[in-house]
Amino acid sequence: MSNKYTTIKYLFAEDSKDNSFIHLxxxxxxxxxxxxxxxxxxxxxxxxxxxxxxxxxxxxxxxxxxxxxxxxxxxxxxxxxxxxxxxxxxxxxxxxxxxxxxxxxxxxxxxxxxxxxxxxxxxxxxxxxxxxxxxxxxxxxxxxxxxxxxxxxxxxxxxxxxxxxxxxxxxxxxxxxxxxxxxxSPLDVNEMRVYMESKLQSKKFDYQFLKFTDEQLELINNLSRGSLTMLNKLMFNFFELYEYFEDNQPTIISTDTMSTKILEMAAIRSELINA
The missing domain is CATH 3.40.50.300 (P-loop containing nucleotide triphosphate hydrolases)
Known part of the structure; x- marks a missing residue:
């Protein structure tokens, strides 16, 4: 069975082929x-x-x-x-x-x-x-x-x-x-929202964006410090973790909202915060 998070994570890969210009x-x-x-x-x-x-x-x-x-x-x-x-x-x-x-x-x-x-x-x-x-x-x-x-x-x-x-x-x-x-200038939280939603929407995964709470989006913006490079790295690692749980422990991610704990794990993997 194909894993949707595999597709999603590569939307944020550094060498993604889907790097179309987003009008921020x-x-x-x-x-x-x-x-x-x-x-x-x-x-x-x-x-x-x-x-x-x-x-x-x-x-x-x-x-x-x-x-x-x-x-x-x-x-x-x-x-x-x-x-x-x-x-x-x-x-x-x-x-x-x-x-x-x-x-x-x-x-x-x-x-x-x-x-x-x-x-x-x-x-x-x-x-x-x-x-x-x-x-x-x-x-x-x-x-x-x-x-x-x-x-x-x-x-x-x-x-x-x-x-x-x-x-x-x-x-x-x-x-x-x-x-x-x-x-x-660095991305503010509203531009970051537009960027993430546009990325996910490009492959019809906009429903995944709706799973992020306002608090989580604020956290993502703070963690990435307004940097597009850091944001892409963070989101790649975040959805890679979701990819793993989808294949191995799907109940952990079977919620209506994204997991803040997994987001923090992704931040550690991205070296944005210390363990």
Whole structure:
């Protein structure tokens, strides 16, 4: 007999194939603002939020929606060397490896301009480069990207984690050069409810959402600390425990409401609380 909780838990898996975009107020507002800025003549955009708030997922959604355009470049991983970044940027633009080694910003600029078509140069074609985990980039490389944006051929969106440590992108002298800033705030309990209900509803398991009490939903939001990543991890472990009990001790979960005890067990497994 198939176990419905097997299907449900994978809705919250990190690599779930059912990661369709859910229109939460804050994330959708950020989505619309970024999509609008793609069309505007801005040079530098700062996109920041707490770890796990959904920045990467939102960037991937934007890249997917703009996949038919050839002026959008997305780097999901950080670069630590100037030559590696400039070489990768060249390859993304021209879809080929450079014929000569590109060691720095100056060499990239020279080679890039030499390869520009007259039409692109006259129209001043601008590439939008989205950089995830930008807080890991070396300060010197960040400064070179700022200089590259001054060429008028590129604009950069830096997605960074909001942490206690100050980063060059958040220092006053650099912030003065940022044209636009977008913050992704942590999920509040209402957004979390929408997210969970939408996930379950996508596979017609919305009746399972109705089994959560208001107190349990408040507890889930407190445990996950407004983080989408932590919420998914918690719910995956929660429904995995339900999967086990469904197969082995179904009477334990044969109630009209979800079990707070199992929720706490899932929180321990997710390392959100101590045993």
């Amino acid at each position: 107020d804050k994330s959708f507002a950020a989505y619309k603002k970024i999509m609008n800025l793609v069309e505007k003549p801005v040079k530098l955009i700062l996109f920041y939020g707490n770890p796990g708030c959904g920045k990467t997922f939102l960037l991937k959604k934007i890249v997917e929606d703009l996949k038919n355009r050839d002026d959008i470049i997305f780097f999901s991983h950080p670069f630590f060397n100037e030559d590696e970044f400039m070489t990768s940027l060249y390859q993304e633009i021209f879809k080929e490896k450079p014929q000569e080694k590109i060691q720095n910003y100056e060499e990239f600029t020279r080679i890039y301009k030499s390869k520009l078509s007259k039409e692109d140069e006259e129209n001043k074609k601008v590439f939008t480069v989205l950089l995830d985990e930008a807080q890991l980039y070396p300060e010197i490389l960040i400064e070179k990207l700022r200089l590259l944006s001054d060429s008028g051929f590129f604009k950069f969106l830096f997605a960074i984690r909001k942490t206690d440590e100050e980063h060059v992108l958040t220092k006053d002298y650099f912030k003065a050069r940022i044209w636009e800033s977008i913050e992704m």
